[in-house]
Amino acid sequence: MATVEMVGISKSFGSSVALEDFTVRIRSGELVCLLGPSGCGKTTALRILAGLEKADGGRVAVEGLDISGDPPERRRFGMVFQDYSLFPNMTARQNIEFGLKVQKKDAAVRRSIVDRMIDITRLQAHADKYPHQMSGGQRQRVALARAIATAPRVLLLDEPLSALDAQVRETLRDEIRRLQLEIGVTTVFVTHDQHEALAIADRVGVMSNGRLEQLAAPRELYERPANSFVASFIGTVNQLPARALQSDRWQVLNRTVVGNEAGTAGVEGVVAVRPEHIALDRSDTGPWTIESTSFLGPMTRLVVTQPGHQPLLVDLASVEAAAFPVGRRAQVRLRDDVGQVTVITLAPLASRKSS
Amino acid sequence: MTIEDVAARRGVALSTGGTRHARWRSVRPASVVKSAFIGMVALYFIVPMLAMARFAFQNVPMALLTPEKLFDGWSFSGLWTALSDPGIISATKTSVLLVAFAIALNLALLLPLAIITEVHNPRLRPVLSAVTLLPWVIPPIALVVGVAATFRAAVPWFLASDFSLVPFYALWAMPFTYRALDAGLQAINARTLYEAARTMGASLTTIIVRVIIPNIGAAIAAASALTAAMVLGEFAFASLLLKTTLPTEMVNYQRGDPRGGLALALIVMILTALALGLVVRSLRRRGLTVQTAGI
Numbered sequence: 001m002a003t004v005e006m007v008g009i010s011k012s013f014g015s016s017v018a019l020e021d022f023t024v025r026i027r028s029g030e031l032v033c034l035l036g037p038s039g040c041g042k043t044t045a046l047r048i049l050a051g052l053e054k055a056d057g058g059r060v061a062v063e064g065l066d067i068s069g070d071p072p073e074r075r076r077f078g079m080v081f082q083d084y085s086l087f088p089n090m091t092a093r094q095n096i097e098f099g100l101k102v103q104k105k106d107a108a109v110r111r112s113i114v115d116r117m118i119d120i121t122r123l124q125a126h127a128d129k130y131p132h133q134m135s136g137g138q139r140q141r142v143a144l145a146r147a148i149a150t151a152p153r154v155l156l157l158d159e160p161l162s163a164l165d166a167q168v169r170e171t172l173r174d175e176i177r178r179l180q181l182e183i184g185v186t187t188v189f190v191t192h193d194q195h196e197a198l199a200i201a202d203r204v205g206v207m208s209n210g211r212l213e214q215l216a217a218p219r220e221l222y223e224r225p226a227n228s229f230v231a232s233f234i235g236t237v238n239q240l241p242a243r244a245l246q247s248d249r250w251q252v253l254n255r256t257v258v259g260n261e262a263g264t265a266g267v268e269g270v271v272a273v274r275p276e277h278i279a280l281d282r283s284d285t286g287p288w289t290i291e292s293t294s295f296l297g298p299m300t301r302l303v304v305t306q307p308g309h310q311p312l313l314v315d316l317a318s319v320e321a322a323a324f325p326v327g328r329r330a331q332v333r334l335r336d337d338v339g340q341v342t343v344i345t346l347a348p349l350a351s352r353k354s355s
Numbered sequence: 356m357t358i359e360d361v362a363a364r365r366g367v368a369l370s371t372g373g374t375r376h377a378r379w380r381s382v383r384p385a386s387v388v389k390s391a392f393i394g395m396v397a398l399y400f401i402v403p404m405l406a407m408a409r410f411a412f413q414n415v416p417m418a419l420l421t422p423e424k425l426f427d428g429w430s431f432s433g434l435w436t437a438l439s440d441p442g443i444i445s446a447t448k449t450s451v452l453l454v455a456f457a458i459a460l461n462l463a464l465l466l467p468l469a470i471i472t473e474v475h476n477p478r479l480r481p482v483l484s485a486v487t488l489l490p491w492v493i494p495p496i497a498l499v500v501g502v503a504a505t506f507r508a509a510v511p512w513f514l515a516s517d518f519s520l521v522p523f524y525a526l527w528a529m530p531f532t533y534r535a536l537d538a539g540l541q542a543i544n545a546r547t548l549y550e551a552a553r554t555m556g557a558s559l560t561t562i563i564v565r566v567i568i569p570n571i572g573a574a575i576a577a578a579s580a581l582t583a584a585m586v587l588g589e590f591a592f593a594s595l596l597l598k599t600t601l602p603t604e605m606v607n608y609q610r611g612d613p614r615g616g617l618a619l620a621l622i623v624m625i626l627t628a629l630a631l632g633l634v635v636r637s638l639r640r641r642g643l644t645v646q647t648a649g650i
Contacts, residue, residue: 052550072553079554085547089569098565099555143551150555 002063002153002186003028004049009058011044011210018044020210022058031180031187032215033197036207037233042190043158045207049188050156051075062153075154078147078185082159084139086131092142093118093127099150117145120179137168144176148183155180155187161196173200194234198222206230226260228272228344237272238312239344244269252341253278254333261343271341275301275315279335280324286331288312290324304330404621411618434622437608437615446604449517453600454586457524458579461532464525466575469536470567471559474549480537487533490526495591498523503596514596523592524585531581539574540567580634584627 004026011019019041026032034042047053049060051072059068067075078099086095096117100110118127121141131139140160147155157176161169177200180187191197197204198218205215206229214226225231243251244263250256252271263269280288280302288304291311300321302314312332316324324330414428437443465487472479490498502523506513513519545567552562568575593600599607601623609616 050550050554052553072550073556073558075554076556077554079551081547081551083544083547085544085551087548087552087566087570088543089566098552098557102556102561146555156554 078152
């Protein structure tokens, strides 16, 4: 268990900037996901942490000790790669044992550690198989066991689930979290899949263009995104016109709520509102019309329109949505439990369009 | 898509329940052209070999060969005589040793180079790929004359030995060897294996010996087989440096006994082809395709 710090890291590949003044502080035993679109620098950040890439500037520290100059073999980290990268000439057991052999541990010690790893990753039936005889999910479990067998100070996971199919991905995701909590290792998990990140992370760091946009617990990230990038990257948002009132108050639809930024009183701006934060009221004279509905199981997503306005996405519990068939007219309002919204722009929507 | 469509696309006529429609569609002009072309290429290779075999093993002059005599006078005696010729035996020994040394030298030079380039400096791969092609750009005569002039002055004893051919052969086989090894390294994703092993604390030597080499056995076998085939057929260097190897001795022997010489040539060719075939088969058994081994 160890705290990890990356401070002011910068890295360029030729003329393209991968990381710019990237800073993240990870607590001991925490699972942090670095999340972002491809090319945002998340994998570069992880590789710099592992020592596989050299940063142009900044420093990496574990437990407060600067390790920026250490090669990967001296860092005592464990790493899991997207393409498993198991050694094809070794069985699952031998793969897991490799790092322990490098550490020159006794045969008896190695055996007991490997047995324990096989147990906790539930690989008993596959221990003596070669990688090509195993499924993707099994291989990645071997890779995970191999990475934690050496009791690393930090566990690094580089898109470990991307090559797997949906069902395996979800099971293994939960398994990684269970294991991580069990052994309490500080973990950095890189992914482009927000569901993955939100589901297992203690905190999620959203990245774009080589910068960390926000580092926060999943719930906070979703409910109080720090800026418009995070708001639109995590989940789905509607862009609604809103009128700035005094200080940080905004008038959105029927209600007055707090925005993360203050506007000039009386000037219209645009705020982000989640589809599930909008409610519909049946009203034969209402200005909005239900244009389409998609049934998603427990929820139903409705598209509602009004001439001269952008279409709105509204998520209702499916039982509730039954009252709003296509063609029905309705009134929209902000749900009562919404306290804060994220301001996307301080200028009105119309002027944005024309500019 | 119906089953017939699938079959027609693959150019297969359905054996059961195939409608006339499907059969008609399965014979496409493209496949006819393809078969004709493959047939022509096969004839181009097979006819001379059959002619060679007839001359080597059937002691009936072509002028006297009539359909009734097609099976007369076949014998392997020419081959046995050739195989027991002391000159041929000693040249074979020399060539086998040359094969072994050429493979050893070639791998000793290129294996570490290819691995370190791939894991440390992948950007140098194209450069290495171009450099390893150079031996084929320089004609053997230029290479030999240049090297001979230099070495004769500096280390005269070097060119006196039969094994002075080894560096030439190692150099000459470099394009094959490097490509085979490089393809092998690409196929196993050597770079990530290296990175994974490093994060576990392994040193470069440990990684090369315990992780990379065991996984490119197929590529090493392919590189060696290609080097062997090349050395067993190489004539120009040996002849220019006045060495007696199997190919030069075969030419020599053929002057006195054309039939025996040709029989020998045919056998060497078949054995080399079989050896290459065996390598390919053993790779397939281990789940490796020929492509991944670079041949």
